[in-house]
Amino acid sequence: MNSSVNRCTNSDATCRHISAAIPIWCLQSEGADMGRLKVVVAEKIAKSGIEGLSERYDVVDAVDRQRTELLDLVVDASAIIVRSNTQVDRELIEAAEKLMVIGRAGIGVDNIDLEAATERGVLVVNAPNANTISAAEHTMAMLLAQARRIPEADRSLREGRWDRSTLSGIELHGKTLGVLGLGRIGILVAQRAKAFGMNVVAYDPYVSSERVRHLDVELMDLDDLFAAADMVTIHLPRTPQTENIINKESIKKMKDDVRIVNVARGGLVNEQDLADAVRDGRVGGAAIDVFDSEPSTDSPLIGVTGIVVTPHLGASTREAQDKAGIAVAEAVGAALGGELVLSAVNLDLGPDVSPELMPFVKLAENLGKIFAVFSGGLPDQLVVTSKGALADDPVKPIALAALKGALSVTRDRPVSYVNAPIIARELGVSVVEEAQPEVSDYQSVVRISGTVAGRERTVAGTFMERKGAVLVGVDGYAIEVPLTDHMLLVRNDDVLGCIGRVGTYLADIGSNIADMVVGRAPDGSAAMMGIALDAAISEDETAGLISLDGIHAARYIDLS
Template identity: 40%
Template sequence: MAPRVLVSDKLSETAVQIFRDRGVEVDFQPDLGKDKDKLLEVIGQYDGLAIRSATKVTEKIIEAATNLKVIGRAGIGVDNVDIPAASKKGIIVMNTPFGNSITTAEHAIALMFAVARQLPAADASTQAGKWEKNRFMGVEITGKTLGVIGCGNIGSIVATRGVGLKMRVVAFDPFLSAERAAELGIEKVELDDLFKRADFITLHTPMTDKTRGIINAEAIAKMKDGVRIINCARGGLVVEADLAEGIKSGKVAGAGVDVFETEPAKDSVLFGLDNVVCTPHLGASTTEAQENVALQVAEQMSDYLIRGAVTNAINMPSITAEEAPKLTPFVKLADILGSFAGQATENAIKKVEITYDGHVAGMNTRALTSAVLAGLIRSQVADVNMVSAPIMVKERGIQLTESRRDKSGIFDGYIMLSVTTEKQTRSVAGTCFSDGKPRFIQIKGIGLEAEVGENMIYCTNDDTPGVIGFLGNTLGEAGVNIANFQLGRSAKGGDAIALLYVDGPVSDEILAKVQASDKINTAKYLKFAVAAE
């Protein structure tokens, strides 16, 4: 029996035909995604669901999707899919991470020109029969400084376009290396320096806890008078009320806004303000981009449903059916090791070294490396997957080395990750036991054996008395229960580490108390995508 796919958003007829040509039965209902009750009623009939942004695949929808095997998002953003719920039910979520890059970059450049020369207002005035030549005094792009926040796939395209426009381009991106910046012809800077220097600021970073509200009143206060701000990335990156106040005060000379905190944006504090150019999330809206991502998602979903091939999956590595039972636990381990390093690292990464030891060296290390890199980058780039992660690492000029060796310790096989920044090298190693669960076995060259929990605290300290008691008392007073507490040290009285698996999230306030102690050198709260016990 042929697999059935529901297309609930507007995909092209060519994309729909790809499903048919590959032997997939297609139900093309491009407006169904807007009717959540109807979608809930029918979703159980389908093996695949192809969507754009209009369809919201909630936990409730996924619960009703009794036969669903794959969700394909034509585009990069998967904010409209409950990925944890899909993963828990074994549903693969795919996207098309690079189909919209040029289109979005070009829209950012178009908005920059529109804001610089007040084009929409000038057009409306002229078409209304006015001739207000003196009213619309613009500024030149040439010779100005363009600040790019986020220099990944889209940001790097914008940066090179800026260079081509004879602008001085500065970029902030924690994963951008000095070498990659030099290759692009731009300057890598810290965020405050970018705020201070840029005449135009354009955002191309994903939405994470670190980037949410990155443009707020405090940030605007650090900027040049007369700065112009462009956002074609995610609405929540900019605090709209703060931007509106900046424009009203004259601190911000103009803004180009394609994305909003709430969409569709029927009302906004930005509407009606002078020299604010607003568009309805058009970043990916070109004929070429829409066609490209639609064709890609149809091909990917068909390949999976007919042949079992997995491509561009958010929550599933590219693994063959034969190797899956042995490899899958180590893929999870690899992602966790990368996530540990990514969350613990604050400076730009220059080099990544991955060592596969013992029987792990004979596995599909390409999938393992992709999993390591996806975990490493995810703290900064939420939409990364195992396919896009190696490309992103290469784009950022990060040096990657892999090595395999025979069994060299007490474990039959393990993975070691070493990450080098401009300031230090950090290493972490782990393995999987017979139960398939990942374990940390070494951090910073210090041996320990620690199970991985959803919520963990990692501390470095000097090997002196009182650390255990301090951590236990501090967390106990805050109502945080410790499920597991593992310690390690390099030598008596030397460097030491503590790794705590706790039963719930750790607030910034609690973490600050730990960090403030003279017994603790560093402390970080780490969160991992594993099921809580």
């Protein structure tokens, strides 16, 4: 059925409704029968990652292709996978008219235009855990190489000199290491530094003391860390706030003979300021793996005695490269399948989203679809409530999924987790997130509510280990029916014969009932049937239910 979203005004409310000739709706899920989608792999990733994608999608090898060739290949691509060399800029994103996902086999996304991707509703995923061990180990290698002057010693011996007396270094043991950024890599570096007998202090405004207490790491303000550290290692993202965080002024706050390590991102260190400080003896040395502009052979840091340099090797291990390729392939596959990917870069899901939340995320998306179908449109304000034990988790992923589901049945354009908030703003729909620890009957419940055409509408559901996702309430009717691919909601008079007439009608059209639950209205005036069907029924077949005696409304929803 063709649909449109209209803005209508009456004395009670302003709403967005689904145009339909009769009070029914057939929802075709965006994941249904889409054929084999095209995935362009622009840079080399692990073979096993390619094999996994090839089982479900048409994978096109575009490794080492010229830019013009790549632009042609992505025109009908649903996803593109890159590492760090391919520039996924606005031109490429706009050329890829069917693009749904951009996968980065690694952590940094400096080569991807996140703004353009988000505007187009394109999800950007990466592999945030793939290279953490390799990057942490490379940090320690660089720290040791600088402290013990290993590159200088290697070079002098190869040049025929035995400079043992002039190549004295320093120990790590007993020194204070200042870690800027206690993310995954920063924590791994702190743990390894502790094993060397170092005292570790850290700066991270987003981490609490309780969270790092087990690490035996002291959190400090930035200036206090600069004053306390014998060595400073950087593990921060590059943002306007962190660019050139190491510069002439910050170096003045550090101890004399401090050592500085950067295996994070280029642009965090003012290269000229650091080179000058090492030459002047203010800084005892540095170890740098990343640069402002890459590839770089003319940085002021290169060639300065006491500075160890490597060409962005933090993630350059066989293990890290394989893990990154596999992880990003899995993330791209999940995103193309309509799943919420927790490693998505251009989604704000709130803090510490647990994988255990995912069944409720999928539940919320289906509840959003049911809400919009049953209500016949969208409210000005969509209220999403996590109740019971679920209230301890972030509500944002649940609310985002509910919004995506509700919008997907009222829009002709594809709706993703990325563009759902943008579409909602265009429609004037706001989302309210609520958490309520109190709940009866179930351990956790997701509830969606809002006023459509002057009437308050609600749907609620839960997830059970035995039954899976379950619809437990619609507009005050208590029903407990498992969500399946083919759902039918029927509102009827609470009188003898209605259930039999519906069952007979469905049997006559060849539709088998997999499950049925009937709930009464609180005042007993009417009832609602929640029916799970084995197969889809047509629009006309759904309309036929309305003609039955005692049946007031019917909604068929395809969640496949």
